[in-house]
Amino acid sequence: ETGVTQSPTHLIKTRGQQVTLRCSSQSGHNTVSWYQQALGQGPQFIFQYYREEENGRGNFPPRFSGLQFPNYSSELNVNALELDDSALYLCASSLRLAGGLWGETQYFGPGTRLLVL
Amino acid sequence: GDSVTQMEGPVTLSEEAFLTINCTYTATGYPSLFWYVQYPGEGLQLLLKATKADDKGSNKGFEATYRKETTSFHLEKGSVQVSDSAVYFCSLLSRANSKLTFGKGITLSVRP
Numbered sequence: 001e002t003g004v005t006q007s008p009t010h011l012i013k014t015r016g017q018q019v020t021l022r023c024s025s026q027s028g029h030n031t032v033s034w035y036q037q038a039l040g041q042g043p044q045f046i047f048q049y050y051r052e053e054e055n056g057r058g059n060f061p062p063r064f065s066g067l068q069f070p071n072y073s074s075e076l077n078v079n080a081l082e083l084d085d086s087a088l089y090l091c092a093s094s095l096r097l098a099g100g101l102w103g104e105t106q107y108f109g110p111g112t113r114l115l116v117l
Numbered sequence: 118g119d120s121v122t123q124m125e126g127p128v129t130l131s132e133e134a135f136l137t138i139n140c141t142y143t144a145t146g147y148p149s150l151f152w153y154v155q156y157p158g159e160g161l162q163l164l165l166k167a168t169k170a171d172d173k174g175s176n177k178g179f180e181a182t183y184r185k186e187t188t189s190f191h192l193e194k195g196s197v198q199v200s201d202s203a204v205y206f207c208s209l210l211s212r213a214n215s216k217l218t219f220g221k222g223i224t225l226s227v228r229p
Contacts, residue, residue: 006160033217042121042206042219043161056214090160096215106210106217108153108161 002027004093004109012115013081021076021112023091031055031096032074033106034066037088049074050096078114086116119144123207123220130197130227138192138223140181140207148209150174150183150190155204155222164192164205197227 005024013019025032031050035043045058049068063079072093078085092106124139142150149168153161165174170185181192190207207220 004160031215033215035217040222042208042221043217045216045218048215056216058216088160092161092217094215104210104215105149105151105163105166107163110160 004091004107006089006091006109006112008112009110010113010115012117014117015081015083017081017116018077018079019081019114021078021089021091021114023074023076023093023109025072025074025091025093026107029093029095029107030072031094031104032068032072033092033094034074034076035090035092036060037090037111039087043090046076081116083116086114088113119148119209119211119216119218121207121209121218121220123223126223126225128223128225130225132199132227132229133196134227136192136194136197136201136225138205138207138225140190140192140220142188142190142207142209144188144209144211144218146212147185148211150181151208151210151217152179152181152190152192153206153208153219155206157203161206197225199227199229201225202227 033048034046037043047057052068068074088111092108094104094106151166152164165176167174167183173182206222
């Protein structure tokens with residue numbers, strides 16, 4: 001069974017640039033969630049994708065956007081980068097069964113560490 | 118909204134000491150509860166979980182019981198090892214929106 005993978009592992013950008021982070025979900029999973037973890041803090045929910053559609057969003061501005069592909073992999077895009085966007089970005093995958101209730105266990109990837117200068 | 122409160126850290130213990138890390142939560146409905154662990158430079162690893170009241174999650178000697186009456190999910194281990202040194206996060210998963218809400222995390226250091 002393949003776990004959650006993310007790329008790249010590290011990234012350095014300058015203010016105003018755009019960035020794309022990638023995530024491959026664990027085999028058999030169909031739902032991907034993205035979290036931002038600032039240094040010394042707990043992760044904060046950005047958004048979740050299920051069946052290629054956004055299914056819930058946290059308190060993040062529209063310049064944070066995402067995609068989910070038919071193979072359930074996902075991208076997180078951030079436009080107009082700000083210094084405060086420097087953080088560890090974590091992707092988590094889970095399996096939601098058709099007709100099932102929300103509440104599935106989420107498994108995390110190793111994260112992408114983004115530094116904005 | 119949902120929230121998770123963890124005890125203030127950091128915590129430093131000697132090897133083989135008893136560990137308790139307190140966690141309380143506020144949520145609508147009946148969330149699932151989790152403890153995740155983060156080793157330096159890594160992502161989050163699921164340590165244990167409980168999905169309903171009075172459930173006990175356990176893994177690698179760690180235990181936590183879902184206490185609905187006190188809205189708590191305290192983490193315990195009878196004898197810690199140096200390899201347990203990490204950051205521990207308590208979290209809840211809302212059944213309404215499948216969103217994980219985390220506490221601030223607590224750093225545990227275990228000295229030989």
